[in-house]
Amino acid sequence: MVSKIGNALDGLTKRIEARRGDDPSTSYTAKLLSEGKARCAKKMGEEAVETALAGALGDKEELAAESADLLYHLAVLLEANGISFDEVAAELEKRAGTSGIAEKASRER
Numbered sequence: 570m571v572s573k574i575g576n577a578l579d580g581l582t583k584r585i586e587a588r589r590g591d592d593p594s595t596s597y598t599a600k601l602l603s604e605g606k607a608r609c610a611k612k613m614g615e616e617a618v619e620t621a622l623a624g625a626l627g628d629k630e631e632l633a634a635e636s637a638d639l640l641y642h643l644a645v646l647l648e649a650n651g652i653s654f655d656e657v658a659a660e661l662e663k664r665a666g667t668s669g670i671a672e673k674a675s676r677e678r
């Protein structure tokens with residue numbers, strides 16, 4: 570069964586892909602993509618900081634809203650770089666059997 574977040578990211582990705590080349594005056598996504606990778610990366614960084622602040626303050630509603638903004642801007646940044654969430658998912662799957670502590674220790678050897 571596909572998870573809610575999987576469905577949401579799938580739909581979001583399709584809407585973002587469809588916006589490429591659209592009129593930047595009617596699509597925020599088209600505007601961001603037309604401005605290039607660095608601009609997309611800057612927006613993602615801003616949203617990451619806002620998400621982190623909401624998490625640090627423990628504001629659950631704000632954290633959920635900022636997380637949605639962050640995922641949108643990450644999806645745009647991936648699209649700007651020609652990378653799909655499938656590739657991110659594959660990377661997560663590869664790590665599934667390895668503890669973060671063990672992975673860190675293997676790098677420090």
Ligand SMILES: N=c1c2ncn([C@@H]3O[C@H](COP(=O)(O)OP(=O)(O)OP(=O)(O)O)[C@@H](O)[C@H]3O)c2ncn1[C@@H]1O[C@H](COP(=O)(O)O)[C@@H](O)[C@H]1O
Pocket residue numbers: 581584585588595596597598599637638641
């Ligand atoms: N999920 C989102 C989404 N989340 C956040 N945002 C926009 O991201 C921006 C957040 O940045 P800020 O808060 O810094 O706002 P801002 O000051 O207007 O941003 P800048 O002027 O600095 O670019 C806002 O303009 C939000 O509207 C989004 N814009 C679009 N989507 C999705 O993308 C689809 C296509 O949208 P359009 O491309 O606009 O048609 C939509 O159907 C949605 O599914």
